[in-house]
Amino acid sequence: MNDTPVPLLFEESRPGRRCVRHAGADRAVAVAGLPGSELRRRPPALPELGELDLVRHFTRLSQRNYGITTNFYPLGSCTMKYNPAVNERIAAAPGWTGLHPFQDAGEVQGALAVMHGLEQALAACTGLPEVSLHPAAGAQGELTALMVLRAWLDERGEDQRRTILIPDSAHGTNPASCTLAGFRVKTIKSSDRGLLDRDDLRGHLGRDTAGLMITNPNTLGLFEEHIAEICRLVHEAGGKVYMDGANFNAIVGIARPGDFGVDMMHLNLHKTFSTPHGGGGPGAGPICVSEELGPYLPVPRVVEEEAGYRLDEDRPRAIGRVRSVHGNFLVLLRAWAYVLRLGAEGLRRVAENAVLNANYLRVKLAEDWRIPFDRICMHEFVARPTREMREAGVHTLDIAKRLIDLGFHPPTVYFPLVVPEAIMIEPTETESRETLDAFAAAMKEIAAQARAGDEALAAAPVRTPVGRVDEARAVRDPQLCFRCS
Numbered sequence: 001m002n003d004t005p006v007p008l009l010f011e012e013s014r015p016g017r018r019c020v021r022h023a024g025a026d027r028a029v030a031v032a033g034l035p036g037s038e039l040r041r042r043p044p045a046l047p048e049l050g051e052l053d054l055v056r057h058f059t060r061l062s063q064r065n066y067g068i069t070t071n072f073y074p075l076g077s078c079t080m081k082y083n084p085a086v087n088e089r090i091a092a093a094p095g096w097t098g099l100h101p102f103q104d105a106g107e108v109q110g111a112l113a114v115m116h117g118l119e120q121a122l123a124a125c126t127g128l129p130e131v132s133l134h135p136a137a138g139a140q141g142e143l144t145a146l147m148v149l150r151a152w153l154d155e156r157g158e159d160q161r162r163t164i165l166i167p168d169s170a171h172g173t174n175p176a177s178c179t180l181a182g183f184r185v186k187t188i189k190s191s192d193r194g195l196l197d198r199d200d201l202r203g204h205l206g207r208d209t210a211g212l213m214i215t216n217p218n219t220l221g222l223f224e225e226h227i228a229e230i231c232r233l234v235h236e237a238g239g240k241v242y243m244d245g246a247n248f249n250a251i252v253g254i255a256r257p258g259d260f261g262v263d264m265m266h267l268n269l270h271k272t273f274s275t276p277h278g279g280g281g282p283g284a285g286p287i288c289v290s291e292e293l294g295p296y297l298p299v300p301r302v303v304e305e306e307a308g309y310r311l312d313e314d315r316p317r318a319i320g321r322v323r324s325v326h327g328n329f330l331v332l333l334r335a336w337a338y339v340l341r342l343g344a345e346g347l348r349r350v351a352e353n354a355v356l357n358a359n360y361l362r363v364k365l366a367e368d369w370r371i372p373f374d375r376i377c378m379h380e381f382v383a384r385p386t387r388e389m390r391e392a393g394v395h396t397l398d399i400a401k402r403l404i405d406l407g408f409h410p411p412t413v414y415f416p417l418v419v420p421e422a423i424m425i426e427p428t429e430t431e432s433r434e435t436l437d438a439f440a441a442a443m444k445e446i447a448a449q450a451r452a453g454d455e456a457l458a459a460a461p462v463r464t465p466v467g468r469v470d471e472a473r474a475v476r477d478p479q480l481c482f483r484c485s
Helices: 020-027 051-062 085-091 109-126 138-155 173-180 198-204 227-236 329-365 387-391 396-405 433-451 471-476
Strands: 130-132 163-167 184-188 209-215 240-245 264-267 287-289 301-305 308-312 381-383 423-425
Touching: 085 329, 109 130, 109 264, 109 287, 109 301, 109 308, 109 329, 138 173, 138 209, 138 240, 138 264, 138 287, 163 173, 173 184, 173 209, 184 198, 198 227, 209 227, 227 240, 329 381, 329 423, 329 433, 387 433, 396 423, 396 433
Parallel strands: 163 184, 163 209, 209 240, 240 264
Antiparallel strands: 130 287, 264 287, 301 308, 381 423
């Protein structure tokens, strides 16, 4: 071996803040002309591997990933469900992937037709005639709709209306979106039936009320039985009703929010219309609003004319743009393919099967777990450990970790906050009875261990590359440098 300097190609330079110990790597800004301190004197001692060994190594790594194509995701509220392969093939076609959002409208008539068709379909499903496909996620849809509401209020000279009422069982994004949009939040408590307390709502309505932000079905998996009356009360007080559409898959094709008084809502396309979940990347959270609020939607809007489709920016009352372009097109395309494939009757079956699966699992689990609201639910339900289990020192986190050992992704835990030690379970409409039975059997096994006070629950998971982490220490002493962890 000679002593010719060898560039440290794998010692990647990373921008941003770094720990002092590794700050020297940031001085390496290019392969050519690296400072001497960043060059090796000898080549690295890399192992000699055959192709088969290498393939097996990366295959084993890939098998550590848990996905919907490998097993069941009973993830309440956040809905991880199967994305039909045919939709993925359509979205991967070169005619779609080669498009650019800044092309002339005459060159992208097919794409504009898809967007316009999806808008019409979502309007038909929700009963709200005006639709924007702009928002990149459900949370951005919330913010966009609230900005539309604020623009409507300001134009009417009602800038004193800056309070949004939100149930105590709401998704956490709801109050965050309100704050970002410049509103104050007041919490409305739940009744002993797990629904919005109408008396508490009446006590909070006033001249400062901008609107109510409600999820229906709610996060307990229950349909708001008095939703029409709730909407009427808010309207009489001068406010608007926003519906968080995260759980729309439970009622799509059966009930239309616009018909029972909702003025605006967002839709999580990955939940109801089976597009890929954002996962930190691109998603879609279209909003649907009443005709009265339509003029304030973001621009550009897709317009159909005799000569074809175009993007219309001339909307003087619009809130402007919420993104650089007009929606995440390939996600929207998948949703449109899903709608066309199923049709109105198929979408109704989606809701019926989601409700059937949830109630089947609820009844199966009620033999061993406490169901706080043990009656017909919608697409999801909430369970919790029994008193006997809690007295044995077993917590919901122990149950979730044990499920990993038994081959299942844990459900959402400790949410909604109105149920202590909550386990939020959503089987979705695509899971088979055999899968649901297997999950119920795993929960039954865990229940027996919990009642016996089995110490193995506190040690779970034991069959994973990483065991139970010290979550308290992780919060107090985070290791943010990848070399120091």
